[in-house]
Amino acid sequence: MTAATTTAAASAPRTSALAWPGGRTWLDITVLLALAALGVIGFTPSYGGYSFLAAGIGGLVLGALTGVFTSVFRLGGLLTFAVAIVGYFVVGSAVAVPSQTIFGVVPTLQSLASLAIGTVYGWADLLTLSTPVGAPAYIAVVPYAASWVVALVSTLLATRWLAHRPRTAWRFGVALVPATVLYLVGILVGTDEAYQAGIRGVAFAVLVLVWLGWRTPVGGVAATADRSLLTRKIAGTVAVVLVAVLAGGAAGYWLAPAKDQRFVLRDEIEPPFDPLDYPSPLAGYRHFTKQVDEEEQFTATGLQPGDRIRMATLDSYTGKLWNVTDSNASAAGSGSYELVGRSLPSAPLVTPVAHPEVDITITGYQDVWVPGVGYPTDFELTGGEAKTHSDDLRYNASTGSMVLTTGLHEGDSYRIDAVTQEAPSIEELSSVPVANVELPPVTGVPDIVSSKAQEWATGAVSPAEQLEAIRLKFVTTGFLSHGRASDAVPSRAGHGADRISDLLDATQMIGDEEQYTSAFALMARSLGYPARVVMGFAPEVGEGGGTVSVTGDDVTAWVEVAFEGVGWVPFDPTPDETDIPQDQVPKPQSEPQPQVRQPPRSDKEPEDLLTPVELEKQDPDEDDVDFVIPGWAYGVGIGLVSLLAVVFVPLLIVGTVKARRLRKRRRGPVADQAAGAWEELADRYSELGYQVPPKLTRPLLASRLEAQFPASEQQAPPRLRVLASETDELVFSGREGAAEEGTALWDDALGAVGAARAAAPARVRLLSRYRIRSARDLAARLTTTAPRRSEH
Structure with missing residues (x-):
């Protein structure tokens, strides 16, 4: 070989040589990954267990391997980014969302979409989901993505920066930034209950101090070059570890903030769903009794005799209507709905009674409020378009109410496992005080409500007996009328202050569940008792159960009052259909018919009392099903x-x-x-x-x-x-x-x-x-x- 050839070969770029990390670099990578692992464990309170660790540790391993691989082959920034992204999606399917892959390994379009969506939107869901989070499936992408980014950046810093730069403290401090950020993120997205805060904090600090002490030079001479320096360095390391453990343990015991003083983002971020954006369900009561009274709304299988189907729970009154509480006014009120998965949190105040599984199939019903039985413990969308919108489900544990923000439509079906509230007798409640429950104050209540409540409750002692006395007054002296043209005496719709005044001030009380439950709940609140209105359905269920068809005529409403240690006990103040008064002579019938007492006739024309309910006009082609691009396709496309x-x-x-x-x-x-x-x-x-x-x-x-x-x-x-x-x-x-x-x-x-x-x-x-x-x-x-x- 000539001298020119030798010179050319020596001067040529060494593009094919592999740059394997040295021993010190491997040590740096190990320390940085250990620090990142301490940060990943901080996600435990949010997930309520260690199920997320497979995704978190998988992200750490993938990020580290990607960083080492691209550094060994000297890949540039663009190729490093491309390799990292490909690895993120290929490996992430098996690590973060294995249930959506083929054989738990092979990625699918659904798993790739979940990775893309979870990376962007999973953080918001993690902060708004009720803990422990378990769904949607892409929620495990959050620790996977966080650990992957931190491991990749830390490994690249160790192999491409620390290994070729003078060893200074500030450079190692920069290398610690990703792991430190991950540690803080684990705290911020957690809950009020910290996970091993003292142990993790001390371990993190000790590892950082020891690493910095041994990795940076002392006086420009390596400490290992002299046995005396090595001995002093080991002794100093031991002293640092002991001081850190003692000081950290003492600080954790004496200076750690109380649970209610911990700052976590979950407490600062409100759920995105606001039920006040929707009209009060009770305001549309007459729509069911007059417009769709004979139309099937849904079918239910698994109901028991006496079951009531809860649709919405209302505990706020403004003088015009009952509605849910503003979520900004009360974190535990009827308006605070949280993202949930299939497993639902338990109710805070209930004496549970086991109930068989209930399957519901929607036919004519269309609304965001999900009809359910009791307090659901497990919920699964099983069919229809709603099955693809399980991520839009919200739940309020204190009321047992659910909403699907995209709405229920014909063909949707779901399954509910629930418990119902035990219904004790008035005698059993006679010595039980009402519960201390925070409810929003009612406003705009007419004076007659309080005066009638005091009058009708006179003589009763306990809260239960007073409430029962008021209920019996409604049931025995009131008359039922839904405002239909065929009713003997139609009644005006609404439950505002003027309508409640008309109900209580009239010679004969005439109305339906909308008015009687509103008046009863306001009377209970005037006595200082926590009461709320529940709207739902009460179909006739035979002893054999089976599939029950629920129509608009089955709509109902009742009142629940909270009793200490018992739960929300239902009260039904609406009178049944009664016999016609004696001064009213029924028309002769061709065949003997059972006689029922209806309210006395009014001198007013029915048209003056009827309140029309306007329904939205439907397009003639509304039932046509158009092709809709699934949401995951947008995520993959983006x-x-x-x-x-x-x-x-x-x-x-x-x-x-x-x-x-x-x-x-x-x-x-x-x-x-x-x-x-x-x-x-x-x-x-x-x-x-x-x-x-x-x-x-x-x-x-x-x-x-x-x-x-x-x-x-x-x-x-x-x-x-x-x-x-x-x-x-x-x-x-x-x-x-x-x-x-x-x-x-x-x-x-x-x-x-x-x-x-x-x-x-x-x-x-x-x-x-x-x-x-x-x-x-x-x-x-x-x-x-x-x-x-x-x-x-």
């Missing part, structure tokens, strides 16, 4: 478009800049074109990875570039020195060259660039399309702070 944009948008921008640069250099006199051809050649070689020192003459730079050209038997290096001489002749000769000379020089220059591209590896050719020499030179000047040195 993810793919984003990835393509990251790859091709920079390529387009760089290509435009280079094309403009080329056009500018080929303009002007021949001498300027010749100089531009050489500048273009130098820039292209620099972008291919060649060392192109500035401020060198063209012949000297040509010699340097020829020496860097990789030795190859198939391809000889281009004659750059000849090209440099021809360029100098055209630039400095002073003669006006012919246009053909400039074109030929440009052809030779671009040919030399083509030869260099052909000799370069495919990876280098790809990266050159994203490089601009001027930007590379600027970045090199800004980042060069000290000579690099190897750790070996």
Whole structure:
């Protein structure tokens, strides 16, 4: 081998050599991953167990392997990003959402969509879901994504930065930032109940102090070079560990904040669903009794005799209507709905009675309020369009009410496991006080409510007996009328203050569940008892059970009052259909019919008392089912478009800049074109990875570039020195060259660039399309702070 060949080989870029991490780098990676693992464990309170650790540890391992792999093969920033993204989606399916893969390993479109959606929206869901979180399926993507990012960045810092820079404390401090951020994130997304805060905090601090103490130099001499220095360093390390354990344990015991004083983001972020955006269900009571009274709303299987189906629970009264509580006014009120999975949190005040599983299939019912029995403990959407919207389910544990923000429609079905409230007798409640429950104050209540409550409760002692006395007054003296034209005495709809006054002040009380339950609940609240109105359905259920058809005529409402240690006990103040008064003579019937007492007739015309209920006009083609793109498809599409944009948008921008640069250099006199051809050649070689020192003459730079050209038997290096001489002749000769000379020089220059591209590896050719020499030179000047040195 000649001396020139040897020099060329020594000067050629070492693109094929593998850069394996050294022993110290492996130690750095191990320490940083251990710190990150302490941060991942902080997610335990949110998930209520260790089920998320498979995703969290999987993200740590994947991020570390990706960082080591890309560093060993010296991949550039763009290729590192591409490899990391591909690995994130391929491995993430099996680690974070294995239930959506094939055989628990092979990714599917659904698993890829969950990874994309969970990465973006999982954080908000984690903070709004009631703990412990278990659904939606993509919720496990949160610890996976967090640990993956931290492990990848930490490994890249250890292999590409710490290993080739002077060992200073501030550089190691920067390397600690990702793991520290993950530790803090685990705290912020947690709950008021910290997970092993003292142990984790002390372990984190000790590991950081020991690592910094042994990794940074002391006085410029390695501590291991002298046995006395090594002994002192070991003794100092032991002392640091002991002090950290003692001081950290004492601080955790004496200075740790109380549970209610811990700052977690969960307490600062309200659930996105606001039930006040929807009309009060009780305001639409007459829609069921007058408009769809004979139409089937849904079918239910598994009901027991006497079961009531809860639709909505209302505990706030404004003088106009009953509604749910504003979630900003009461965190435990009827308006605070949380994202939930299949397993639902238990009710805070209930004496549970086991209930068989209930299956409900929607037919004519359309609303966001989900009809259910008692207090659900397990809920699953089993059919219809709603099955694809399980992430839109919200639940209020204190009321047992559920909503599906996308609404229920014909064909939707679901299954409920629930417990019902034990119904004790009035005698059993006679010695039980009402519960101390925080409810919003009622406003706009007419004075007659309080006066009638005091009058009717006179003589009763206990709260239960007073409430029963008021209920019996309604039942025995009131008359039932739904305001239909066929009723003997129609009644006006509504339950505002004026309607309640009319009910209580009239000679005969006439109304239906909407008015009687409203008046009874307001009377109970005037006595200081916690009461709320519940709207739902009460179908007739036979002893054999079976499938029951629920129509609009089965709609009902009742009142629940909270008793200490018992729960929310139901009261039904609405009178049944009664016999016709004796002064009313029924019309003769062709066949004997059972007689029922209806309210006395009114002198007013029915039309004056009826309150029409307007329904939305439906388009004739409303029942037509249009094709709807599933939500996951949008997530996958956005993810793919984003990835393509990251790859091709920079390529387009760089290509435009280079094309403009080329056009500018080929303009002007021949001498300027010749100089531009050489500048273009130098820039292209620099972008291919060649060392192109500035401020060198063209012949000297040509010699340097020829020496860097990789030795190859198939391809000889281009004659750059000849090209440099021809360029100098055209630039400095002073003669006006012919246009053909400039074109030929440009052809030779671009040919030399083509030869260099052909000799370069495919990876280098790809990266050159994203490089601009001027930007590379600027970045090199800004980042060069000290000579690099190897750790070996």
